[in-house]
Amino acid sequence: MKQLFEQLFAGEVLTKEQTYSIMENIGQGQLSHGEIAALLTVFCMRPISTMEFLGFRTALYDLCKKVNLEGDERIDIVGSGGDGKNTFNISTLSCFVVAGAGYKVSKHGNYASTSISGSSNVLQSLGYQFTNDESLLNRQLSEANICFLHAPLFHPAMGQVAPVRKALPFKTFFNIMGPTINPSQPSAYLLGAYSKTVASLYAEVMEKAGYGFTVVHNIDGYDEVSLTDGFLKINAQGQEILFPTDIGFQQIGQEDLYSGDTIDSAKTIFLNVLENKSTSAQKNVVLVNSGLAIQTLCPEKSISDCIAEAEESLQSGKAKQTLTNLLNAQ
Template sequence: MKETLDYLFAGNSLTKEEACSVLTKIGEGQYSELEIASFLTVFRMRPIKAEELAGFRQALLDLCISVDFSEYNAIDVVGTGGDGKNTFNISTASCFVIAGAGYKVTKHGNYGLSSVSGASNMFEYFGYQFSNNIEKLRKEVEETGICFFHAPLFHPAMRHVGPVRRALKVRTLFNMMGPIINPSSPKNQLVGVSDLTIMDLYYQVFKQGDQNFMIVHSLDGYDEVSLTNDTKIVSNSGEKLISSADFGFKNLKQEELSGGKSVEDAARIFKGTLEGTGTDAQKNVVIANAALGIKCMFPERSLSDCVSEATEALESKKAFGVFNKLMNLK
């Protein structure tokens, strides 16, 4: 680590292979907390490079408890967090809509960092039992269309980093790793990012693989389609801007997307949106993100058709049916 730190402090960057090697050693517990803290500090002082991010991603995927669900044309919809907007659980709700439309979802997530409630807070609140038992997860996908990977159970190597992150109390490179280390490596991924720098980094990483991907960023800072402003999308087929009108909706106000002040508030909004008692704003923003997820899976389909499909899945309560079935599955 001393040689690596001297090399980085001199202004150099790591190759993908070097980045993979050092993070593998961190994950194996070969370095002290002080050494790890020094290493993480480098990437607070200067931007992470795409090759470094790709190497860190490879290390964490190599070290994780992997799940082979390759027989499914599955998707994950997830945001990086860090946008400071404290929205309700839009990405998670859109996953249930996609599953309600008849597709397979392998959702990866954790507790909230920049918001009141992350995906894990939501699943836990409603009684979902976190597990890395592959057969349990497979049964959930087969019978409901969705399962959830609680990140700490699939990335045991992160236990060596956790104490350092908690002690530093600042965002580190690991804050941007979650969305790109789904242990099932789904064939499709809709990822929201909080700034354009991360968008470019993710694009450099994703384009090296064979996934269908869409990376989205609302121009007013949301790490998802917010319908409060235009959204930039970068995908396998290039980049473009889309507006609320492209989904058939009007622009929303930021306060209409609030997740409240507690997990209980967020859970009430989340469940209300799925069961049909939420506001039009809550419903529309979930439909928009679900529609884009379907579009990611099937690029040849028109966005309006995807919106219609997502709308039907939500308004018919198929999405709510998936939610209830998953939470009550034994």
């Protein structure tokens, strides 16, 4: 570790093997809190490289509690967080819409760190009980097309870092790594990023790791397609900037996406969307992200056809029934 710190302090970029070794040592409790803090500080002062990120990420996979889920074609829809926008649970709602459309979703999430309500917050408020029981998760996936993996139950190595992250007055690379380490290893990801730099990093990591992927970043700072402005879309075919009108939607205001000040208010919006009682802005932002997720699984389909599938799932009540099926399968 002394040699690795000397390299880092000299401004050198580490190899994938070196960062794998560091994360392995962290997971095994071999680094002090002071050493972890020094490491996180270095990567706050300069961008993390793709290979460094891959080394940390691969080690976290190897250290996590493994879960084998049935079916090869599954997707996760998740944002990096950190955009400071305090939106309602758009990604989590999109998971239910996509599952209602007949696709398999293994959603990985946690409590909110920079907003009022994360995926774990809202699902717990709805009565979902977190589990890492493989047979139960497979049952939920079979009966509801969706299961939820609460991150702390699968990543014990993160517990070594948690007190240090909490004590530091800045975001660390663990904030952007979390969305990429779904322990069920879905075949595809729709990843939202709070910055163009993180979006590019996500795309490079997903491509090298062999996943199907779409990465989005709204140019006004959202870590999802918010319909409040144009957005960057990156996939294996390349990247482009699209605007709401390019995909059949009107631009909306940032105030239309606010989750409120409590988990209860976020829960109310969540249920309103699933019950077709939401505002058109709330509904549309869920539809566009759901459509992009479906297109990530089915790249041969047009985005308009994928959004139409998402709308049918929502309007028919299939998305709401998916939530009911998930809660009944506990």
